[in-house]
Amino acid sequence: MSILPRTQRGFQITILIILIAGAVIAVTPMVYMVSTAFKPAAYVPEFPPRFIPSNPTLENFRTAFASRNFDRAFFNSAKVAVATSFVVTALASMMAYAFARFEFPGKTLIFYSVLAMMMVPTMMLIIPQFILARRLGLQNSHTGLVMVYAAGGMAFNMFLLRGFFEELPRELEESALIDGANQFVIFTRIMLPLARPALSTVAVFSFLGAWDEYIWALTILTDPAKRTLPIAIQNFRGAHATDWGLVFAASLTAVVPTVLLFIFFQRYFVQGISTGALKG
Amino acid sequence: MKHKMLVVVLALALILPAAAVQAQGDGVTLQFWHTYNETSPENEMLVTTLIPMFEEAHPGIKVESVPFPYGEFRQTLLTSLAGGEGPDLARLDIIWSPEFAALGVLEPLDEIMPDFEELAAAVFPGPLSTNVYDGHTYGLPLDTNTRVFMWNKTLYERAGLEGPPATIDELKAQCEPIKALGDDIYLFSDGGTYGWAVLPWIWSFGGDITDPEITRASGYLNSEATVAAYEFLAEMVNSGCFSPSFLGGGMDTGQGYFNDIFASMLDGPWMFPIAEAQYPDFEIQAALMPAGPGGSISVVGGENIAVFKGSRDTEAALEFLRFTQSDEYQLKMSEVGQLTVKPALLEDEYFQNHPYYGVFLEQLQTARARTPHPTWTQMEEILSDAGQLILRGEASAQEALDAAAEEIDSLLAEGL
Numbered sequence: 240m241s242i243l244p245r246t247q248r249g250f251q252i253t254i255l256i257i258l259i260a261g262a263v264i265a266v267t268p269m270v271y272m273v274s275t276a277f278k279p280a281a282y283v284p285e286f287p288p289r290f291i292p293s294n295p296t297l298e299n300f301r302t303a304f305a306s307r308n309f310d311r312a313f314f315n316s317a318k319v320a321v322a323t324s325f326v327v328t329a330l331a332s333m334m335a336y337a338f339a340r341f342e343f344p345g346k347t348l349i350f351y352s353v354l355a356m357m358m359v360p361t362m363m364l365i366i367p368q369f370i371l372a373r374r375l376g377l378q379n380s381h382t383g384l385v386m387v388y389a390a391g392g393m394a395f396n397m398f399l400l401r402g403f404f405e406e407l408p409r410e411l412e413e414s415a416l417i418d419g420a421n422q423f424v425i426f427t428r429i430m431l432p433l434a435r436p437a438l439s440t441v442a443v444f445s446f447l448g449a450w451d452e453y454i455w456a457l458t459i460l461t462d463p464a465k466r467t468l469p470i471a472i473q474n475f476r477g478a479h480a481t482d483w484g485l486v487f488a489a490s491l492t493a494v495v496p497t498v499l500l501f502i503f504f505q506r507y508f509v510q511g512i513s514t515g516a517l518k519g
Numbered sequence: 520m521k522h523k524m525l526v527v528v529l530a531l532a533l534i535l536p537a538a539a540v541q542a543q544g545d546g547v548t549l550q551f552w553h554t555y556n557e558t559s560p561e562n563e564m565l566v567t568t569l570i571p572m573f574e575e576a577h578p579g580i581k582v583e584s585v586p587f588p589y590g591e592f593r594q595t596l597l598t599s600l601a602g603g604e605g606p607d608l609a610r611l612d613i614i615w616s617p618e619f620a621a622l623g624v625l626e627p628l629d630e631i632m633p634d635f636e637e638l639a640a641a642v643f644p645g646p647l648s649t650n651v652y653d654g655h656t657y658g659l660p661l662d663t664n665t666r667v668f669m670w671n672k673t674l675y676e677r678a679g680l681e682g683p684p685a686t687i688d689e690l691k692a693q694c695e696p697i698k699a700l701g702d703d704i705y706l707f708s709d710g711g712t713y714g715w716a717v718l719p720w721i722w723s724f725g726g727d728i729t730d731p732e733i734t735r736a737s738g739y740l741n742s743e744a745t746v747a748a749y750e751f752l753a754e755m756v757n758s759g760c761f762s763p764s765f766l767g768g769g770m771d772t773g774q775g776y777f778n779d780i781f782a783s784m785l786d787g788p789w790m791f792p793i794a795e796a797q798y799p800d801f802e803i804q805a806a807l808m809p810a811g812p813g814g815s816i817s818v819v820g821g822e823n824i825a826v827f828k829g830s831r832d833t834e835a836a837l838e839f840l841r842f843t844q845s846d847e848y849q850l851k852m853s854e855v856g857q858l859t860v861k862p863a864l865l866e867d868e869y870f871q872n873h874p875y876y877g878v879f880l881e882q883l884q885t886a887r888a889r890t891p892h893p894t895w896t897q898m899e900e901i902l903s904d905a906g907q908l909i910l911r912g913e914a915s916a917q918e919a920l921d922a923a924a925e926e927i928d929s930l931l932a933e934g935l
Contacts (some may be wrong), residue, residue: 280796284771286778306558307566369602378604454591458598461550461585461606473588477556478612479789485558 276300276491281484299488303475308463309489312471316450317496319384319467323449326389327396328442332434334393335400336426340412357394365458372459379462388449396441403437404430439507447497468493546579547832549839552596553610554589560855562586569851573842580835593618600624600827607830608839610661610822613649613888614895619825620652621893626826627655632837638844642860643883649891650823658825661843662857665817665886666719666785667878668806674700674782675804683783683806687723687751690809694760697782707755708762708772708781712906714889714899716765717752718818719785722887724748725813728902729927733892736927740902741920744813749909749916756910765910777801787820789856791875805878817886821860894930901926 270290275281277295303309337343338350368387377383407430415425431438453469460466472489475482555562562584570582585606587595593615599605600622611619619625628650629635638659639647646660670683678696690707697706709716721727726745729736739745755761762781763769773790775781777798785808794801808817824843826836842848849859850869858879859865870876890898905923908914914922 280793282793282797283773283777286770286774286780302558308557365598366601369598369604373602373604454595457587457591457595461552461599463583463585470588471557473590474557474586476588476590477559477789478554478589479787480793481556482558 272487273491275483276488278484280482281487282480282482284483299482299484300492302485303489303492306475308466309471311464312466312468313492315381315465316468316493319381319388320446320449322381322385323388323392324442324446326385327392327445328438330389331393331396331441332400332431332438333426334397336404336430338397339401339404353394354398357398361391362454365455368455369458378459379465380459381465383459384449384452384456384467387455388445388452392445392448396445400434400437400441403434407433436507439504443500443504446500450493450497546581547835548581548583549607549831549836550583550585551608551610551839552585552587552592552606554587554592554612555610557586561852561857564851564855569842569848572847573839576842577835577838580832580838582839597622603829605827605829607832607836608824608826610824611658613646613660613819613821613823613891616650616658616823616825617652617891617895618893620650620655620657624828625657626828626830626833627657628659628826628837628840629656631833634841638841641844641863643862645819645883645886645888646821646823646860649819649888650825651891652893658823659840659844660860661822661824662852663819663821663860663883664787664789664858665819665879665882666715666787666808667817667882668783668808669776669786669790670783670804670806671776671779671781672802672804673779674704678782683804684809685807687809687811691751691755691760693782694755694758698759702759703780705762705775705781706760707783708764708770708775709784710764710772711767711903712765712910713903714895715818715820716785717748717902717906718887718889719808719816720752720811721745721748722816722818723808723811723813724751725811728890728898729892729931733890734931736924736931738924740924740927741917746916746920748811749906749920752906753909753912753916757912766907785817788858788875788879792856803875805875807878807882814885815882817882819883819886819888821858892931897930898927901930 271288274290274292276299277297278285278292279294279296279298334353338346372378372383372387375383377386411429411433412425415429420428451469452467453473456467457470457473460470468489472486472493475486475489553565555565566584570584574581589612593612596605596609596619605624616625629639632638635656639656642660643663646663647656650656650658650660668683674697675682678693678700680693680696684690684693694706697704718728721744724744724747726742726748727739728745729739752761752765756763756765762772762775764772764775770780772781772784773786773793776784776786777794791803794803808815824840826833826840830836844861846861846864849861849864850867853859853864853869853876858876859870864870865880870880889895892898901923905914905919908919909916
């Protein structure tokens with residue numbers, strides 16, 4: 240009963256098939272992870288692979304939470320990710336606003352210097368960062384994690400936010416200035432609320448970045464009680480054999496908060512990505 | 520090159536003000552870094568039984584167990600040491616010991632332990648040799664293992680085969696009956712061409728990677744015997760006798776073995792607890808590595824324990840190291856799958872009555888360690904790549920191994 244011409248309908252069906260195929264490819268590993276998390280003793284992959292476990296069990300979750308430090312790691316990760324998200328959003332937005340609106344000597348040079356930091360591979364920095372962290376007494380501290388995560392994410396997020404601020408009409412500030420507002424008031428009362436979609440994007444991405452980070456955390460945290468989730472999950476793996484049910488149960492537990500976060504902020508940050516990044 | 524930089528950074532780090540935590544008058548806490556998986560019985564044994572046992576006998580010394588994921592442990596340890604902050608003791612995979620010794624971060628035990636000779640005499644010489652670098656011994660073996668030939672009884676029976684092959688020729692003869700069971704059934708499988716997989720074949724064919732002094736690979740890696748080993752593997756893979764998993768990817772070896780797709784594999788003692796947990800009806804059949812012209816020679820795995828320079832308290836760390844060499848420690852760890860390194864203990868009732876350690880202990884008598892050299896990680900990469908070229912038919916065994924031998928020669932000449 241479609242009113243569309245034949246060719247257009249055919250085109251739509253093709254698109255639909257491609258989208259479904261894409262969705263299946265994207266979702267399959269996730270589904271497999273979820274199903275394996277409920278399988279008992281999954282050291283060796285099943286043959287043929289089964290998506291519905293034959294004897295589903297909660298044992299893997301029980302083992303994960305009963306192990307030393309897993310619940311602790313969950314809490315540690317949450318703490319570090321929230322703090323990182325807060326620091327990045329606060330500092331990157333101020334920096335971005337300054338680059339978008341103010342004129343000052345060396346602005347271009349500073350801007351590109353900050354951007355150049357994005358190009359340095361993280362692994363190259365790990366030894367200098369480690370020595371620095373040690374000198375500052377930041378080993379085995381979550382502050383050491385947050386500082387490095389925040390610094391690492393700063394350049395890109397500043398860049399994203401600057402693009403967003405530049406798109407906002409200057410008339411808004413001009414009229415606020417006439418009404419007697421100072422720069423701080425303009426920034427906090429006018430610009431930040433308008434930038435909410437972009438800020439949500441920055442906050443969520445910084446949170447996810449800190450939530451997932453593994454190598455730096457593994458390097459500076461040697462106190463098992465301070466370690467974060469990615470380390471706790473990896474510690475369930477063995478040198479010769481791994482119970483994947485346990486690893487996936489732990490991974491699934493780690494994914495739940497990020498999925499909730501996405502559902503919660505989805506509206507904002509899809510918008511944030513599509514608008515902010517348009518103008519560089 | 521990477522290593523040269525690391526040595527410089529490391530040297531600097533050692534000169535600079537040492538360990539942040541000083542030994543306090545009322546006791547010291549040692550950090551023991553290892554890769555026991557967090558929920559494993561061996562970790563449980565270490566943390567809840569063995570460490571408390573040690574602490575009780577040594578008031579004033581506390582031991583903190585710090586688990587690391589195996590995959591990233593070597594890199595994380597290198598980074599920490601470069602930053603001037605390492606553990607007091609660590610459990611190192613035997614293939615890493617020479618590398619850390621060469622970096623100068625480990626204590627030479629033969630120089631600082633008055634009772635070293637006695638401890639060294641009590642362990643298997645093979646695993647002990649993996650601690651030697653440049654004439655000194657930088658650690659002691661902690662546990663050992665090896666790979667043996669595991670065969671699938673169901674497939675062997677269906678093919679009408681009597682039992683495991685005693686020789687490589689007999690193995691080859693088993694291909695036809697197994698292939699007759701179906702195109703997707705394979706006689707043998709392994710996961711790639713890395714050292715752990717190919718060395719048992721190379722050695723059993725009478726070949727080798729380098730000369731005994733580890734100064735050159737030419738004449739050994741490209742010798743007639745080593746070439747024959749690779750030609751055999753290539754022939755078996757190409758004729759569909761050995762599974763294509765050798766080329767990387769493909770079906771997991773254990774998966775194929777337990778599901779009656781692969782009739783045999785080489786694997787370690789950890790497969791028994793896995794079978795018990797996941798395939799309770801499956802009975803693993805284990806036999807010695809099939810013998811070739813060079814004998815039945817498998818590869819030694821396992822771990823060493825080493826004490827690091829810059830330890831908060833070297834004497835206390837050595838005390839813990841001594842504890843790990845005690846009969847008590849070795850027996851307790853053997854109970855959770857960490858095979859002992861002390862031959863004298865094999866007389867113990869526990870080993871005499873053990874359901875499956877026997878074949879591993881027999882195999883260990885001839886098993887050899889992967890080339891104990893600081894550049895092993897790089898050597899293995901060269902070896903693995905050459906193996907892929909040969910098995911994929913992109914180069915003849917002789918060509919690929921000539922080139923690989925030359926590469927390893929220059930690696931060995933260059934040193935660290």
